Amino acid sequence: MSHRKSSTKGARLGTRMRGDLEEAFNLRGSQKAFLFNSYSLKRQSDVVISGKLRFLHFLHAESDPSIETVNYWPSAPGISANEDIGFHAEVITTGGILKLRAVRSETATDTASQRVNREICLTRYRQFPKLSLGKYRSVEFQVLTEQEMLPGHEMRLWNWHRLLPWYAQARYHSLGQAKRLLHARLQAQGACDVRNLLAMAMKGAEGALLIAAAIEAVARGQCQSDLNDVAFSKNTRFFLKGRE
Secondary structure: OOEOOOOOOOOOHHHHHHHHHHHHHHHOOOOOOOEEEEEEOOOOEEEEEEOHHHHHHHHHHHOOOOEEEEEOOOOOOOOOOOOOOOOOEEEEEOOOEEEEEEEOOOOOOOOHHHHHHHHHHHHHHHHOOEEOOEEOOEEEEEEEOHHHHOOOOHHHHHHHHHHHHHHHOOOOOOOHHHHHHHHHHHHHHOEEEHHHHHHHHHHOOOHHHHHHHHHHHHHOOOOEEOOOOOOOOOOOEEEOOOOO
């Protein structure tokens, strides 16, 4: 079970996070699932994810440039919070498709109540094409397993496991100037690496903010990188499509 972040305002960050963790422990009940603390670039907030498979999906979704927005804690009007709605995340793609994602092992099967509740959700979402996440054109149900998310993506997922907490440190800083410098560089030369970004820091933006801007640009599909293939380092490259 994934855990919805607390909406409590005014509390100190440490206090809010302790409360989120306590609630996540309570919600998982007797299940001995691991709890993972991270930062969601797609949601611009801290998150607590329960379970290794759901955390694998979290890294997969955060690093997928085709995903515009994501909700890791879906619920459905009219369905009890204690009932399983049959999926674990709501994803809206850049093409305007809402995907109701079930994240599970290959051997897992649906119960009758899961199938019924999921069909109720699909019907409602098709009738009212608007969520707090945004508008969408169509709705699909999708099952993701470890075998679909992990093989061939190990380096990508490891890099984003490292980069998301690092990116979170820039959350209270404006990235406006850093983004302008980054995109000007990419438009002029087509590509740059981390060393280039650090060298550009003297031109009006801190090196850390330039790197954060580059990470966000990759996550949102505004540029590409080699983060899928090699470990993040000063040699990591960012480039426009076709201009490697």
